[in-house]
Amino acid sequence: MCQVDEDYDSLLERHVVASDTKKCNKCKETTAALILKPGETFCRCCFKDHFVHKFRAMLGKNRIIFPGEKVLLAVSGGSSSCAMLNQVQQGLSQKAHKKLRFKPGIVYIDEGCVLGQSLEERQKTMAQIQSLFKRAGFPYHIIPLEMVLNLPSSVLEPVHVATDDPAGNYKVAVDHFMQTNPGHFLDSNTQVDQSEPSLLTDGTVPQLIDEAQTQILQELFSMVKTLTAKEDLLHTLRRHVLVSTARAEGYSKLMLGENCTRLAVKLLANIAMGRGAQLAVDTAFSDPRYGDIVAVRPMRDYTAKEISLYNYMCNVPSVFIPSLETKTTDKSSIQRLTESFVVKLQGDFPSTVSTIYRTSEKLQTANFTEDIATVSLKCLLCMCTLETTLGETSAFQATLISEQLSQHICRITNLAIGSHVPSHSLLCINCCLLFFSCSRGGDSMNLESFLCYSCQQTVKDMTSVKFLPQYIMSEAQRRNRRSQMRHEISEFLLNEDQDSTSIKAES
Amino acid sequence: MPVQCSRCAEQRAVLKRPKTSQSLCKDCFFWVFEEEVHHTIVSAGLFKAGETVAIGASGGKDSTVLAHVMKVLNERYQYGLHLILLSVDEGITGYRDDSLETVKRNQQQYDLPLKIVSYEELYGWTMDAIVKQVGMKNNCTFCGVFRRQALDRGAKLLNVDKICTGHNADDLAETVLMNVLRGDIARLRRCTAISTSSGGEGVLPRCKPLKYAYEKEIVLYAYFKKLDYFSTECIYSPNAYRGHARAFLKDLESVRPSAIMAVLHSGENLSVKESVKMPVQGTCSRCGYISSQTLCKACVLLEGLNRGLPRLGIGKHHRLHGKLLSQQPLTEAEERKLKAVDF
Numbered sequence: 001m002c003q004v005d006e007d008y009d010s011l012l013e014r015h016v017v018a019s020d021t022k023k024c025n026k027c028k029e030t031t032a033a034l035i036l037k038p039g040e041t042f043c044r045c046c047f048k049d050h051f052v053h054k055f056r057a058m059l060g061k062n063r064i065i066f067p068g069e070k071v072l073l074a075v076s077g078g079s080s081s082c083a084m085l086n087q088v089q090q091g092l093s094q095k096a097h098k099k100l101r102f103k104p105g106i107v108y109i110d111e112g113c114v115l116g117q118s119l120e121e122r123q124k125t126m127a128q129i130q131s132l133f134k135r136a137g138f139p140y141h142i143i144p145l146e147m148v149l150n151l152p153s154s155v156l157e158p159v160h161v162a163t164d165d166p167a168g169n170y171k172v173a174v175d176h177f178m179q180t181n182p183g184h185f186l187d188s189n190t191q192v193d194q195s196e197p198s199l200l201t202d203g204t205v206p207q208l209i210d211e212a213q214t215q216i217l218q219e220l221f222s223m224v225k226t227l228t229a230k231e232d233l234l235h236t237l238r239r240h241v242l243v244s245t246a247r248a249e250g251y252s253k254l255m256l257g258e259n260c261t262r263l264a265v266k267l268l269a270n271i272a273m274g275r276g277a278q279l280a281v282d283t284a285f286s287d288p289r290y291g292d293i294v295a296v297r298p299m300r301d302y303t304a305k306e307i308s309l310y311n312y313m314c315n316v317p318s319v320f321i322p323s324l325e326t327k328t329t330d331k332s333s334i335q336r337l338t339e340s341f342v343v344k345l346q347g348d349f350p351s352t353v354s355t356i357y358r359t360s361e362k363l364q365t366a367n368f369t370e371d372i373a374t375v376s377l378k379c380l381l382c383m384c385t386l387e388t389t390l391g392e393t394s395a396f397q398a399t400l401i402s403e404q405l406s407q408h409i410c411r412i413t414n415l416a417i418g419s420h421v422p423s424h425s426l427l428c429i430n431c432c433l434l435f436f437s438c439s440r441g442g443d444s445m446n447l448e449s450f451l452c453y454s455c456q457q458t459v460k461d462m463t464s465v466k467f468l469p470q471y472i473m474s475e476a477q478r479r480n481r482r483s484q485m486r487h488e489i490s491e492f493l494l495n496e497d498q499d500s501t502s503i504k505a506e507s
Numbered sequence: 508m509p510v511q512c513s514r515c516a517e518q519r520a521v522l523k524r525p526k527t528s529q530s531l532c533k534d535c536f537f538w539v540f541e542e543e544v545h546h547t548i549v550s551a552g553l554f555k556a557g558e559t560v561a562i563g564a565s566g567g568k569d570s571t572v573l574a575h576v577m578k579v580l581n582e583r584y585q586y587g588l589h590l591i592l593l594s595v596d597e598g599i600t601g602y603r604d605d606s607l608e609t610v611k612r613n614q615q616q617y618d619l620p621l622k623i624v625s626y627e628e629l630y631g632w633t634m635d636a637i638v639k640q641v642g643m644k645n646n647c648t649f650c651g652v653f654r655r656q657a658l659d660r661g662a663k664l665l666n667v668d669k670i671c672t673g674h675n676a677d678d679l680a681e682t683v684l685m686n687v688l689r690g691d692i693a694r695l696r697r698c699t700a701i702s703t704s705s706g707g708e709g710v711l712p713r714c715k716p717l718k719y720a721y722e723k724e725i726v727l728y729a730y731f732k733k734l735d736y737f738s739t740e741c742i743y744s745p746n747a748y749r750g751h752a753r754a755f756l757k758d759l760e761s762v763r764p765s766a767i768m769a770v771l772h773s774g775e776n777l778s779v780k781e782s783v784k785m786p787v788q789g790t791c792s793r794c795g796y797i798s799s800q801t802l803c804k805a806c807v808l809l810e811g812l813n814r815g816l817p818r819l820g821i822g823k824h825h826r827l828h829g830k831l832l833s834q835q836p837l838t839e840a841e842e843r844k845l846k847a848v849d850f
């Protein structure tokens with residue numbers, strides 16, 4: 001996984017030595033075993049309590065997961081999501097002080113194809129993950145990323161659910177749960193839901209991976225020129241598979257294991273990738289963009305360090321899974337660069353991560369188009385509100401202007417030739433064709449108009465979009481037909497124009 | 508083989524645009540650079556015909572290019588603006604001499620009126636005189652605060668309608684990153700604004716026509732136009748976070764050149780929760796400059812200098828503002844504390 005989650009074993013030792021004379025801050029009795037930050041010392045026992053309490057408090061505070069609800073835990077094998085799995089296990093166990101009351105399932109997406117791993121390597125990883133999941137005792141789903149090629153277009157449409165008063169809903173759900181599960185507190189809810197774990201049960205990995213599909217995915221990723229865009233595309237596709245799996249298996253919540261350190265890196269990297277408008281959904285506790293499936297981040301209060309310490313002390317198993325970033329240098333992608341920047345800065349200024357994290361707490365999703373919230377105004381890939389329709393003076397417009405202004409001007413017709421050529425008859429042999437032979441062509445549809453700023457950047461880094469999965473392309477075509485239709489009837493649609501007394505362009 | 512300009516396909520390309528990585532000839536580059544600034548000015552409605560606009564001129568590359576482009580566009584598109592170069596002389600012996608010489612040459616080249624206002628005119632004190640009173644250790648506080656206000660005070664003396672400054676895309680992106688790192692949500696929210704409308708009495712609107720221009724392209728423009736500029740290395744050590752933010756932005760740009768615009772785009776689209784409390788922006792009751800206190804920092808510093816109590820502006824002495832405003836004398840104990848000469 002990422003370097004943020006690196007091991008802190010050595011760090012723990014150092015703390016043990018340094019603090020052996022101090023008492024635990026919590027119980028004030030036992031000798032402190034570790035220091036989280038200056039002034040925050042814990043004995044082992046109190047640290048575990050503190051860790052468990054934090055998880056419960058996060059869920060309790062947000063009151064978003066209803067009793068009896070099916071919740072899908074996305075576990076990557078990394079320390080953070082494994083700690084999350086451990087917390088859910090503990091919370092559901094008999095001896096838990098205040099039992100969790102939802103029904104968990106686990107999902108793992110194998111991305112080995114994108115990393116160029118052999119089938120054997122992938123099988124080995126999946127077997128490791130499988131034994132980890134079996135021990136947890138919850139229904140599980142181990143899915144190769146190739147699954148993304150079988151997704152229906154409907155994945156890209158948020159499913160609307162009426163949410164009038166979430167707090168009220170929660171109470172109704174609790175009451176309903178208590179009525180239908182009268183003996184809940186005595187009865188064992190932890191026994192595995194007998195529903196058949198789909199896709200992978202016992203070592204049936206090979207049949208799951210269709211080599212032809214592996215090849216299609218590999219071709220898709222070979223079209224992506226930068227690691228930044230590769231990581232971003234992989235993140236998007238993985239999300240689609242997660243949401244689709246949740247829907248297919250009847251889960252209504254998706255639990256993500258992103259911790260505070262991870263989210264601080266993500267926030268900053270997202271700013272650098274132009275996702276300013278989406279920061280809140282990308283980093284907040286709950287992410288409602290899919291409508292019926294709400295993604296939640298219960299680990300967001302823990303730092304990577306806290307999690308590593310906990311996993312080390314409680315022997316929480318995790319699996320090392322290589323990623324696109326493994327064995328790359330600092331400057332290979334924006335995500336990678338941001339991560340090493342934050343980690344380094346955190347070394348000099350220990351409050352860096354918490355400061356960035358606190359910034360994220362103060363942000364919300366701008367709802368500029370909420371009044372006419374239709375699918376066509378959501379990004380085709382990340383499914384966030386399109387923010388590319390904003391005012392005339394914006395970085396987005398300025399970028400468009402830059403592109404327009406540097407378009408090729410035909411020497412003969414004196415026309416500006418854009419990157420989307422209407423017809424070949426406009427191109428002269430002398431200069432235009434010469435120019436176009438080196439610019440990218442072939443993608444007839446203007447996919448970019450259905451994408452947010454950041455996803456546009458990702459698509460721009462692709463030499464061709466023709467290998468994008470079918471569900472994306474057909475949804476794009478559907479939206480394209482809609483927008484053409486809208487264009488045809490545009491003169492009958494009413495919209496207001498604003499004018500101003502400022503200097504206006506002559507041209 | 509020489510590369511042809513991808514825009515006109517006629518002349519030889521001399522540069523690869525940092526912003527779009529297209530190969531362009533000199534003329535095409537000048538054209539697109541100027542047209543982009545024109546588009547910014549027009550779409551944001553930065554100016555109105557007949558206005559007098561002061562261009563903050565430091566002699567550095569940004570303000571030199573700004574002055575040149577403003578002059579060109581004002582003529583090409585008949586904005587009808589009265590442009591004035593405005594420079595500030597801090598009164599530090601030796602420090603400003605070269606850059607002021609550059610500004611003076613610019614004035615002749617561009618045929619624009621130039622006004623140099625000195626700290627002495629604005630505040631009644633030169634930096635040299637301030638250093639004499641407060642010592643080297645604390646003069647940074649003074650110069651930083653005074654400099655921030657100098658353009659406004661100078662522009663007010665000239666009776667202009669607006670000030671424009673040479674802040675570029677890199678500067679703004681850097682500020683966005685810095686405010687995230689510092690958790691300064693209030694500044695984060697407003698730092699990408701292209702102009703500040705007149706906030707209160709006597710606060711002049713400011714704007715940044717080069718907001719979407721890359722620093723590298725500004726240097727290229729100045730280089731190929733053979734513009735005369737003086738590279739002023741800021742003598743004030745930038746604050747730690749700005750240094751980190753700057754280095755990070757440069758790295759981001761090297762990974763993906765469009766990252767600078769992406770950071771700006773992010774900054775422009777951030778939305779702060781309504782429940783988050785923002786400091787109330789008031790104005791200084793003495794000079795009218797934006798201030799969250801009754802007296803702005805510059806006025807407090809000045810009061811301190813004038814009363815021979817230089818410590819007044821350093822550290823927090825908000826509760827004394829009432830006394831200062833009503834010209835009341837301070838108690839002996841208060842005076843003793845503020846006079847301390849452990850500088």
Ligand SMILES: [Zn+2]
Nearest residue numbers: 024027043046
């Ligand atoms: Zn204890």
Ligand SMILES: [Zn+2]
Nearest residue numbers: 379382452455
């Ligand atoms: Zn998107």
Ligand SMILES: [Zn+2]
Nearest residue numbers: 410411428432
């Ligand atoms: Zn031609």
Ligand SMILES: [Zn+2]
Nearest residue numbers: 512515532535
């Ligand atoms: Zn050219």
Ligand SMILES: [Zn+2]
Nearest residue numbers: 791794803806
């Ligand atoms: Zn004042």
